[in-house]
Amino acid sequence: MNAPAKAFDDFFSDIQSALGADAVNRSDETILRYGENTMPGGDRPPAGVVYPGSTADVQAIVRAANTHRVPLYPISTGNNIGLGSRSASSAGQVVIDLGRRMNRILEVDERMGFAVVEPGVSYQAMYDELVRRGDKWMLDVTSGPPQGGMLGNALDKGAGYTPYFDHFGFSCGMEVVLGSGEVLRTGDGSLDRDTLVNWHTSKYSFGPILDGLFTQSNYGIVTRMGVWLLPRPPVVQSFHFAFPDDGDLEEIVELCRPLKLSNFVPTLFRVANDLYLSGSEGESPDYRVSRGKRSLPDDARRALREKVGVGAWNVSGAFYGPSAAAVEPMIQRVRDHFGKSGKARYISHDEAKAIPPLQVSINAFSGIPSLGELGLLKWRPGGGNIWFTPGTPMDGRLANEFQTIGRSIHAEFGMDYMVMNVCGPRFARGLHVMTFNREDKDECARADACYRKLSESFASRGVFVGRAPLDYHAMHMGQTMESFRAACSGIKRALDPNGVIAPGRYGIA
Ligand SMILES: Cc1cc2nc3c(=O)[nH]c(=O)nc-3n(C[C@H](O)[C@H](O)[C@H](O)COP(=O)(O)OP(=O)(O)OC[C@H]3O[C@@H](n4cnc5c(N)ncnc54)[C@H](O)[C@@H]3O)c2cc1C
Incomplete structure (x- = not known):
């Protein structure tokens, strides 16, 4: 997707009007910082960075990206060190830094043992909160950066080392903004009601399991996720x-x-x-x-x-x-x-x-x-x-x-x-x-x-x-069978028809 400079200007101007001036940063320093990574292929400076504060903001950003055909790249806490850090799949995309403002722990259920988090909640923040609540629950962490986050890590199929090591496996229920700007709730959350009782406790509910579609892909932007917790052993x-x-x-x-x-x-x-x-x-x-x-x-x-x-x-x-x-x-x-x-x-x-x-x-x-x-x-x-x-x-x-x-x-x-x-x-x-x-x-x-x-x-x-590190996503996708690639592109077209979310991520154009 090669949008002209005017398309970016119009996009950023729309975002500023809808979300406020603070929601956009295009300064040289910010562009430099968000392009940095540790891979051999070099830095990937974005066109700018936007900072949503809510799911509605994310929808507004995705809709504006569709209007102006501008590519977006979502990060949660952006600590994907050795795999891309916070840089986008290619230079010139607009980074959506979800973690800056969407960093609330929305719920901790100490009877059922789960938490519900926004993208910016880091392992350290969740750990500190559980300690503050009396240290009765344990969270599976990585041995990587404490400022990395549960949501981004789970979506990249990250893992830890306790019995709850499989971070996607022990997540339950997501809220996702699709490439069209529509909101989708997965699992039990798909029930079309205002009150949801089992969204973050039941992983397998009616219909296909859609959650997996949002791991290592570019089909949507996840704005909320349930995470299961383990009782802390003495x-x-x-x-x-x-x-x-x-x-x-x-x-x-x-x-x-x-x-x-x-x-x-x-x-x-x-x-x-x-x-x-x-x-x-x-x-x-x-x-x-x-x-x-x-x-x-x-x-x-x-x-x-x-x-x-x-x-x-x-x-x-x-x-x-x-x-x-x-x-x-x-x-x-x-x-x-x-x-x-x-x-x-x-x-x-x-x-x-x-x-x-x-x-x-x-x-x-x-x-x-x-x-x-x-x-x-x-x-x-x-x-x-x-x-x-x-x-x-x-x-x-x-x-x-x-x-x-x-x-x-x-x-x-x-x-x-x-x-x-x-x-x-x-x-x-x-x-x-x-x-x-x-x-x-x-x-x-x-x-x-x-x-x-x-x-x-x-x-x-x-x-x-x-x-895999971003530098090698296309190469690895090239190692897959043709029908796998065709299925991935077909899903992309269905969920993100204009291809505005992270084009090229995991080799999916
Ligand atoms: C020394 C060292 C040790 C490490 N140990 C581990 C380890 O034990 N286990 C492990 O798993 N990793 C490990 N890592 C790798 C990595 O640093 C962590 O996985 C880190 O938690 C990932 O960064 P993050 O959580 O900030 O995710 P982010 O960078 O926020 O997200 C990762 C990627 O997921 C996508 N994404 C993020 N948020 C969204 C969203 N809301 N919607 C859609 N897509 C999104 C983006 O493409 C993003 O690039 C290690 C790294 C180092 C350097």
């Missing part, structure tokens, strides 16, 4: 095992699977390699020596493990219970289970508290937002960061094969192999964090080439990504 007791060798991943996956299939361990397992954990503790010791041209050599990797107190692979999980004594037998059972390997070094909850990257896991299992993992962004200087997110079945041999492929591609491009496999019963998402010097052209190009080769190689083995 005690969260974590356990950790460090393994000495890269190849131990095979055995680890085999050990984790039965504990998740039976749901004996209630949290997901965080199975992180040495560099994923050590990477948040300071800059790569090799960076200034090799000028970022090679992966950290094995001897330096071993030295770093010792310094930080972690292994080549590290398993973390947690139990919940009424007291430390009550969970102790469960910890013992897990110790016996991992002890069978003869290689696992047990790290207790108390010992882990003194190892900062393991404290990040404890926070994640406890529903406490924390900043620790953001240290990964400083592993190499220059502010570059992207995430490659393939997965593996919980099959040790396959997981190890994927490790071999991933390691060699990272080495080929002089990148560091930094991975956390987040393990459920049948599947693990492999979070590969790539930190690179965005100010160094060569390194930036290598990071880009590395991502593309990883995507191609994993796809050729039948593995797709779970989420």
Whole structure:
């Protein structure tokens, strides 16, 4: 969509008249700030930013965009670091910053255990509110930015680590402004009545489940969402095992699977390699020596493990219970289970508290937002960061094969192999964090080439990504089957006939 400059002027002028002068910002500084991101492809300055204060405002913005054929890009809190930050799918779109003014916690139901939030409610704000109310309820958080928000994260299929890890799965009931400007309520909310009793408690109501359409897409702008909460357990007791060798991943996956299939361990397992954990503790010791041209050599990797107190692979999980004594037998059972390997070094909850990257896991299992993992962004200087997110079945041999492929591609491009496999019963998402010097052209190009080769190689083995940086949305959409692409475009035409919402996002034009 290439709207002429006059169309933008008319659009912004309409918004100012309808919503007030404060609802629009086109200053150079704002445009610069909203275009910034951490990806290799460069910044994407928008045409301007608009700040709605209500669902009606969002409708007015979408209608004006239709009138003037101006592309919009919604963000909630805009902390999608490594995946696009707050920048739009292409430069020149108008960012709708929903979070600035629509940031209210609309409801907390402490009997049914849910909250209803506007787009701008951050993990930190929700956590603070639950603490203020007596800390009886726990929210599943990410280990990313505490200022990230529940709504935007769920729509991007983000996840955490407690039993409520699946943020879209544990959302219930949305209010959405479609591309036409109409408002749609999903689930039980679709009932055409003013009083709604089960909107945020019943996920599967009459008719098709439309909520999923608004994840990783560009079909609508979500203005309200229900989020389920977990009763806060009196005690969260974590356990950790460090393994000495890269190849131990095979055995680890085999050990984790039965504990998740039976749901004996209630949290997901965080199975992180040495560099994923050590990477948040300071800059790569090799960076200034090799000028970022090679992966950290094995001897330096071993030295770093010792310094930080972690292994080549590290398993973390947690139990919940009424007291430390009550969970102790469960910890013992897990110790016996991992002890069978003869290689696992047990790290207790108390010992882990003194190892900062393991404290990040404890926070994640406890529903406490924390900043620790953001240290990964400083592993190499220059502010570059992207995430490659393939997965593996919980099959040790396959997981190890994927490790071999991933390691060699990272080495080929002089990148560091930094991975956390987040393990459920049948599947693990492999979070590969790539930190690179965005100010160094060569390194930036290598990071880009590395991502593309990883995507191609994993796809050729039948593995797709779970989420992707904006730079690669079109490429990944190109990896899908034709009928999938046709269905995505057909839905786009039906819900957003003029294509005003985030054209190109997730490769949907
Ligand atoms: C070190 C580190 C660790 C991380 N750990 C995790 C982790 O554990 N789990 C995880 O999930 N992520 C993680 N992330 C990734 C990311 O930072 C978080 O997912 C973050 O919460 C996403 O940003 P946000 O919540 O501000 O969403 P936003 O940036 O507001 O939204 C994300 C995208 O969703 C779309 N969107 C947002 N709001 C709307 C709306 N109202 N209507 C329609 N579309 C909308 C937009 O296209 C937007 O770009 C991590 C990042 C880093 C750097």
